[in-house]
Amino acid sequence: MTALxxxxxxxxxxxxxxxWLNRVIERKPKLFVHAVDGVSFSIDxxxxxxxxxxxxxxxxxxxxxLVGLYAPTRGDxxxxxxxxxxxxxxxxxxxxxxxxxxIFQDPYASLNPRWKVLDIIGEPLREHGLVPGAEALRxxxxxxxxxxxxxxxxxxxxPHQFSGGQRQRISIAxxxxxxxxxxxxxxxxxxxxxxxxxxxxxIMKDLQRTQGLTYLFISHxxxxxxxxxxxxxxxxxxxxxxxxxxxxxFSHPRHPYTRMLLDAIPDIHMTGRSRTPVQGEVPNPxxxxxxxxFHPRCPHANARCSSERPVLxxxxxxxxxxxxxxxxxx
Amino acid sequence: xxxxxxxxxxxxxxxxxxRGTLLALDxxxxxxxxxxxxxxxxxSGAGKSLTGAAIIGLLEPPGRIASGEILLNGRRIDNLPxxxxxxxxxxxxxxxxxxxxxxxxxxYTIGRQLTETILTHLPVSAEEARQxxxxxxxxxxxxxxxxxxxxxPHQFSGGMRQRVVxxxxxxxxxxxxxxxxxxxxxxVSIQAQIISLLKRLCKDHGAAxxxxxxxxxxxxETCDRVAVLYAGxxxxxxxxxxxxxxxxxxxxxxxxxxxxxxxxxxxRLLQIDGSMPRLNNIPRGCAFNPRCPQVMARCREERPELQxxxxxxxxxxxxxxxxxxx
Amino acid sequence: MSTPSPTAAPNWLARWRDSDxxxxxxxxxMAMLAGFIAFLCIFVSLFAPWVSPHNPFDLATxxxxxxxxxxxxxxxxxxxFLLGTDDQGRDLLSALFYGAxxxxxxxxxxxxxxxxxxxxxxxxxxxxxxxxxxxIMRVCDVMLSFPSILVALLINGVGRAMFPNAQDxxxxxxxxxxxxxxxxxxxxxxxxxxxxxxxxxxYVQAARVIGVAPLRIMFKHVLPNVLGPVLVLATIQVAxxxxxxxxxxxxxxGVPPTSPSLGTLIRIGxxxxxxGEWWITIFPGVMLVLIALSVNLLGDWLRDALNPRLR
Numbered sequence: 001m002t003a004l005x006x007x008x009x010x011x012x013x014x015x016x017x018x019x020w021l022n023r024v025i026e027r028k029p030k031l032f033v034h035a036v037d038g039v040s041f042s043i044d045x046x047x048x049x050x051x052x053x054x055x056x057x058x059x060x061x062x063x064x065x066l067v068g069l070y071a072p073t074r075g076d077x078x079x080x081x082x083x084x085x086x087x088x089x090x091x092x093x094x095x096x097x098x099x100x101x102x103i104f105q106d107p108y109a110s111l112n113p114r115w116k117v118l119d120i121i122g123e124p125l126r127e128h129g130l131v132p133g134a135e136a137l138r139x140x141x142x143x144x145x146x147x148x149x150x151x152x153x154x155x156x157x158x159p160h161q162f163s164g165g166q167r168q169r170i171s172i173a174x175x176x177x178x179x180x181x182x183x184x185x186x187x188x189x190x191x192x193x194x195x196x197x198x199x200x201x202x203i204m205k206d207l208q209r210t211q212g213l214t215y216l217f218i219s220h221x222x223x224x225x226x227x228x229x230x231x232x233x234x235x236x237x238x239x240x241x242x243x244x245x246x247x248x249x250f251s252h253p254r255h256p257y258t259r260m261l262l263d264a265i266p267d268i269h270m271t272g273r274s275r276t277p278v279q280g281e282v283p284n285p286x287x288x289x290x291x292x293x294f295h296p297r298c299p300h301a302n303a304r305c306s307s308e309r310p311v312l313x314x315x316x317x318x319x320x321x322x323x324x325x326x327x328x329x330x
Numbered sequence: 331x332x333x334x335x336x337x338x339x340x341x342x343x344x345x346x347x348x349r350g351t352l353l354a355l356d357x358x359x360x361x362x363x364x365x366x367x368x369x370x371x372x373x374s375g376a377g378k379s380l381t382g383a384a385i386i387g388l389l390e391p392p393g394r395i396a397s398g399e400i401l402l403n404g405r406r407i408d409n410l411p412x413x414x415x416x417x418x419x420x421x422x423x424x425x426x427x428x429x430x431x432x433x434x435x436x437x438y439t440i441g442r443q444l445t446e447t448i449l450t451h452l453p454v455s456a457e458e459a460r461q462x463x464x465x466x467x468x469x470x471x472x473x474x475x476x477x478x479x480x481x482x483p484h485q486f487s488g489g490m491r492q493r494v495v496x497x498x499x500x501x502x503x504x505x506x507x508x509x510x511x512x513x514x515x516x517x518v519s520i521q522a523q524i525i526s527l528l529k530r531l532c533k534d535h536g537a538a539x540x541x542x543x544x545x546x547x548x549x550x551e552t553c554d555r556v557a558v559l560y561a562g563x564x565x566x567x568x569x570x571x572x573x574x575x576x577x578x579x580x581x582x583x584x585x586x587x588x589x590x591x592x593x594x595x596x597x598r599l600l601q602i603d604g605s606m607p608r609l610n611n612i613p614r615g616c617a618f619n620p621r622c623p624q625v626m627a628r629c630r631e632e633r634p635e636l637q638x639x640x641x642x643x644x645x646x647x648x649x650x651x652x653x654x655x656x
Numbered sequence: 657m658s659t660p661s662p663t664a665a666p667n668w669l670a671r672w673r674d675s676d677x678x679x680x681x682x683x684x685x686m687a688m689l690a691g692f693i694a695f696l697c698i699f700v701s702l703f704a705p706w707v708s709p710h711n712p713f714d715l716a717t718x719x720x721x722x723x724x725x726x727x728x729x730x731x732x733x734x735x736x737f738l739l740g741t742d743d744q745g746r747d748l749l750s751a752l753f754y755g756a757x758x759x760x761x762x763x764x765x766x767x768x769x770x771x772x773x774x775x776x777x778x779x780x781x782x783x784x785x786x787x788x789x790x791x792i793m794r795v796c797d798v799m800l801s802f803p804s805i806l807v808a809l810l811i812n813g814v815g816r817a818m819f820p821n822a823q824d825x826x827x828x829x830x831x832x833x834x835x836x837x838x839x840x841x842x843x844x845x846x847x848x849x850x851x852x853x854x855x856x857x858x859y860v861q862a863a864r865v866i867g868v869a870p871l872r873i874m875f876k877h878v879l880p881n882v883l884g885p886v887l888v889l890a891t892i893q894v895a896x897x898x899x900x901x902x903x904x905x906x907x908x909x910g911v912p913p914t915s916p917s918l919g920t921l922i923r924i925g926x927x928x929x930x931x932g933e934w935w936i937t938i939f940p941g942v943m944l945v946l947i948a949l950s951v952n953l954l955g956d957w958l959r960d961a962l963n964p965r966l967r
Contacts, residue, residue, distance in 0.1 A: 035349060054517040054518060068865070069864060085475070094867050096867065101865060101866075102861075104862060106858055109857045109859060110857075111859055114880040114881060123863065123868065127866055127867055127868055156335050164374070166605075171862075193374055194588055195584065195585060195605075196373075198588035198599040198600065199601050199603075202598050220517070221591040222518075222592070223589070223591065224590050226595075227590035227595075227596070254348060255411060260519065261518065263520060264519045265517050265547065266521070266545065267547055267591070280490055281490075281519075290861045302739045309485040
């Protein structure tokens with residue numbers, strides 16, 4: 001299985017310093033947030049890698065780095081063997097853009113409220129010159145609408161005439177317009193009701209099967225991830241702490257944070273049973289802990305954990321970044 | 331049989347608009363016993379938040395209670411004048427809303443907000459109120475409560491703020507807490523903490539809880555009984571284990587089936603085609619009939635009442651005929 | 657598997673008549689009254705040459721012996737001049753219509769220019785960010801620290817000094833420019849704020865992922881969504897611009913004296929107020945107030961109608 005997407009040591013740092021004038025007058029130092037701090041993974045063609053984690057872990061930033069909305073501070077992204085950021089001219093970048101697209105979380109903000117559905121879905125077609133005229137455009141847009149379970153007559157309507165789930169389908173149709181091979185999905189169902197979520201997830205799985213799509217699926221909902229993913233990566237404070245095939249991760253979680261996450265999910269089959277609540281909260285990203293970022297909340301932390309940052313290493317088919325696991329302590 | 335703490339009878343809430351009157355809640359009936367946790371679950375537009383708002387008396391105009399009764403300890407509270415309702419709010423009914431950021435006034439210290447609530451409703455001195463406030467903060471797990479009581483809301487993290495909101499809700503020792511999506515805006519690991527805190531505190535203070543949420547997992551873990559709302563009506567109501575594992579209403583079983591489970595792999599999630607009808611377009615008869623896989627002719631004509639179906643009560647004609655949905 | 661979709665989209669007229677804005681207009685007596693008065697004023701200004709009994713700008717038709725006649729219903733009045741005449745013998749009613757035309761033209765033109773400059777700079781500022789944004793905002797701050805009348809006087813003075821034998825149209829152009837340059841700042845700030853909000857929305861990010869050029873995103877995606885508040889501001893600003901023009905004309909540095917605007921008439925009449933010929937000042941004053949008030953009320957209604965929270 002060849003890897004369609006390969007990410008090596010990807011990092012993104014944001015400068016969140018106060019404006020220059022304030023810094024000079026109040027003598028404040030420059031402030032940086034390491035939203036993504038050295039992340040490496042690969043995605044095989046036709047499979048789905050899910051990235052999970054809580055807010056602030058950097059998974060959404062990784063998504064945006066992959067599609068080019070941010071430029072990485074360090075590291076590189078390879079798509080089909082070609083680097084996506086370094087030394088690309090405009091034409092090559094455009095071709096690359098056609099092959100990967102993104103679906104966003106908020107169905108109400110991801111469609112321009114003043115544009116008709118025809119224009120929204122037709123924009124990528126127009127931009128890349130994929131259809132020869134207005135007639136062909138309408139035909140292709142209608143075809144895409146039918147693919148996601150909407151009607152061809154919806155072309156002439158505005159987003160506010162649709163429900164959240166239908167809008168998300170319009171987003172999917174727009175993403176599919178250029179026939180991409182790789183879709184980055186940033187929490188596509190988090191804002192939807194459970195029954196609508198089921199519809200959208202089913203469509204996404206069907207499309208993957210019929211068109212051979214590769215997905216990067218970002219979510220904080222582990223149950224949804226379990227349903228759609230082939231492999232799962234767990235992120236904490238900008239770092240990958242564990243990457244494993246789905247079955248392995250859910251049956252034998254290795255990293256203490258993964259175990260904590262799995263323990264903290266409310267499941268409808270656990271009626272009456274309380275979850276084991278966890279200590280502490282996610283630390284301030286402006287001031288991350290030294291060494292392993294999870295050590296203040298980890299029941300297995302030792303001196304090495306607070307000074308040395310663990311590296312993602314392969315252990316029996318999964319990759320884990322944890323001293324305790326590598327030392328065989330847990 | 332203990333007398334119920336809260337009774338909602340035939341509640342109807344409507345919204346007059348220029349295109350006609352929209353009926354947002356249509357004949358809602360349920361009860362909450364003292365100390366019990368009732369979950370009110372439903373998808374967006376089902377009316378669960380409106381139910382909470384109607385009970386607290388905070389319906390946003392032009393919405394209003396068209397008919398029906400809400401009784402607290404046997405006394406009607408839906409038709410009280412503003413001043414009377416204000417006294418009940420806080421003292422007898424506490425409220426927890428979704429967004430901890432906007433639930434607290436950013437301009438006052440949390441100590442001031444807590445003591446203000448306590449002094450408004452309880453006949454204690456200012457010093458005693460402050461002591462109570464500190465004790466409440468300690469109970470909700472805020473470290474260094476004696477110092478943090480004089481801090482402002484923006485100095486707390488999201489999870490901490492929600493704990494303060496819980497303390498605020500419990501400050502005047504109410505008998506009923508209405509919690510509207512209290513953990514939706516929080517991370518999963520914090521959710522677990524807050525939910526277990528809510529459960530414990532309400533048990534300790536003897537308060538009943540009406541927990542409004544769309545998250546079935548939270549309901550499964552927290553509630554004693556649950557009411558499932560659909561299009562402004564109660565579809566099913568009963569003990570939480572029965573509603574989740576042995577539902578009688580096709581909507582409930584569809585809902586449970588569409589939730590991805592942690593313990594089994596399925597190729598496709600169970601899917602209910604279509605979507606909840608808009609308020610101006612509610613079908614005749616049973617509101618769920620266009621989407622129901624087991625619809626009968628009767629469902630399109632007559633609206634079913636809540637009927638006994640084993641351990642739960644469901645508003646479905648199938649129940650009458652004894653046939654259960656798969 | 658096709659989901660039942662909402663009914664087919666109606667044409668734009670039906671959509672307009674069914675819209676909340678139109679309904680809000682129909683049900684507000686104040687808005688309808690203000691709209692009616694504003695419409696009347698615009699009508700008489702547009703069709704002044706056909707509606708006025710005389711042409712007060714045509715020097716050939718003026719007769720000094722007709723000067724300072726009182727309104728027709730008073731003693732000494734002349735039926736030809738319904739509201740009396742001014743010191744040059746101009747029929748006041750006609751002068752009102754022509755003057756309103758001038759005032760409205762200058763007001764609308766300057767607001768249009770303001771909007772173009774302000775919205776353009778605001779979009780650029782919000783979209784580009786960084787140093788460009790900082791620079792434009794500092795320019796705004798500087799402009800705001802000058803009283804608008806002084807700025808208008810300054811630009812007007814400079815214009816006259818540069819073109820001492822200017823034609824009337826050039827003088828008017830300078831006047832429009834002067835008023836426009838005092839008003840653009842609020843559009844720039846408002847649009848910048850809205851642009852900052854819209855820029856982070858996901859439909860803009862989606863356009864970037866598709867590969868749309870930034871300029872195109874700015875005009876086709878962001879611009880339509882930030883124009884709402886601009887419309888309200890512009891409506892209210894028209895009244896302010898008209899008043900500014902009137903003030904400048906009153907001070908004598910506005911429109912050329914041969915084609916008096918309402919402000920000029922008020923100034924002329926001011927000299928005669930105490931000698932009893934009150935109509936030369938009062939009628940133009942009333943007209944000015946009517947225009948400014950109706951436009952302001954319309955702006956107020958529009959702001960409330962467009963505010964989603966109040967609907």
